[in-house]
Amino acid sequence: xxxxxxxxxxxxxxxxxxxxxxxxxxxxxxxxxxxxxxxxxxxxxxxxxxxxxxxxxxxxxxxxxxxxxxxxxxxxxx
Amino acid sequence: xxxxxxxxxxxxxxxxxxxxxxxxxxxxxxxxxxxxxxxxxxxxxxxxxxxxxxxxxxxxxxxxxxxxxxxxxxxxxxxxxxxxxxxxxxxxxxxxxxxxxxxxxxxxxxxxxxxxxxxxxxxxxxxxxxxxxxxxxxxxxxxxxxxxxxxxxxxxxx
Numbered sequence: 530x531x532x533x534x535x536x537x538x539x540x541x542x543x544x545x546x547x548x549x550x551x552x553x554x555x556x557x558x559x560x561x562x563x564x565x566x567x568x569x570x571x572x573x574x575x576x577x578x579x580x581x582x583x584x585x586x587x588x589x590x591x592x593x594x595x596x597x598x599x600x601x602x603x604x605x606x607x
Numbered sequence: 608x609x610x611x612x613x614x615x616x617x618x619x620x621x622x623x624x625x626x627x628x629x630x631x632x633x634x635x636x637x638x639x640x641x642x643x644x645x646x647x648x649x650x651x652x653x654x655x656x657x658x659x660x661x662x663x664x665x666x667x668x669x670x671x672x673x674x675x676x677x678x679x680x681x682x683x684x685x686x687x688x689x690x691x692x693x694x695x696x697x698x699x700x701x702x703x704x705x706x707x708x709x710x711x712x713x714x715x716x717x718x719x720x721x722x723x724x725x726x727x728x729x730x731x732x733x734x735x736x737x738x739x740x741x742x743x744x745x746x747x748x749x750x751x752x753x754x755x756x757x758x759x760x761x762x763x764x765x
Contacts, residue, residue, distance in 0.1 A: 578619065
């Protein structure tokens with residue numbers, strides 16, 4: 530076995546990497562949504578009612594992606 | 608000098624919207640459970656029926672937690688988003704929800720009475736359907752531009 534093969538060897542289930550990828554996107558997404566909502570409310574506190582609802586929609590879309598990403602574990606057998 | 612009565616806190620303007628989201632989201636998940644359960648039973652058998660019911664229940668539970676946590680945070684913080692308790696509740700519930708979802712997926716995957724494909728398809732249908740319901744409810748709701756603010760001299764919050 531030459532050195533290149535040894536370096537490229539990976540053990541374990543590749544689905545673990547898939548979960549990591551499924552977590553990165555929504556984490557960044559929800560961070561931006563919440564951060565920008567706080568920014569908006571800090572600038573204009575009277576808009577909070579509308580911004581809360583819009584923030585909810587942003588969170589709902591990012592978490593939808595995360596749920597589908599994690600649930601692919603049911604159909605992809607490692 | 609007579610003490611001022613405590614400021615009355617009316618319902619935050621976003622609360623009725625989230626109540627509607629929870630109500631219609633639950634109705635949609637029941638519909639998806641019925642349709643998915645029927646299709647799963649016809650195509651796969653009893654395992655398909657159970658998997659569709661579990662998938663729809665997971666979707667309504669985990670997607671409803673976000674709206675429910677905002678409702679709870681509204682009540683605790685008095686609709687003040689810059690109160691640390693607000694995002695502690697909303698983001699804490701979000702984090703815990705994913706942790707529980709992840710554990711549930713790992714546990715359910717190896718159960719003999721679960722059909723992975725039916726559960727996955729029901730979950731995807733419920734997630735997409737809930738997004739549509741959320742958007743419709745919010746598009747039809749009316750929230751004033753100026754709400755939940757107290758002006759100097761106000762005896763009660765508006």
